[in-house]
Amino acid sequence: MNYWLMKSEPNIFSIDDLAKRPNQTEPWNGVRNYQVRNWLRDEFKVGDQAFFYHSSCETPGVVGIIEIVKAGYPEVSPWYCVDVKLIRKFKRLISLTEIRQHPALRNMRLLQKGSRLSITPVTMEEWKVILALE
């Protein structure tokens, strides 16, 4: 089972928008980066969990947990998407600033210089640390 972090701009699609969807499930589409496409196509498995991350907003950060309920399938050629379902929204936002300041999260892919990938892998250790911050 894999862990991921998936970015979305909340003014376009927020965790509250996901909560309002039927069955709280929605295709995660629009990825237009080949590296991320390959992860979606080859690495994402049903049951994988991901942090829902709000980007390009007043306070970027992790706002909740989602689960992959449908593995990679074609969107429009040559791109892929997955279906995600809301597990829960966090009681509070865990900000990028807070993540950046935490020693155990120093090596997170999210924090790497110049990393602009809309989806990044998360290790089990990082997953646990962030969960404990809530």
Place this chain on the structure above:
DNA sequence: GCCAACGTTGGC
């Protein structure tokens, strides 16, 4: 709105 960083495009 700025700009650093990175990806993509396309002429050669």
Place this chain on the structure above:
DNA sequence: GCCAACGTTGGC
């Protein structure tokens, strides 16, 4: 296959 130009991401 190189690389300049351009487009996009996303924090600040």
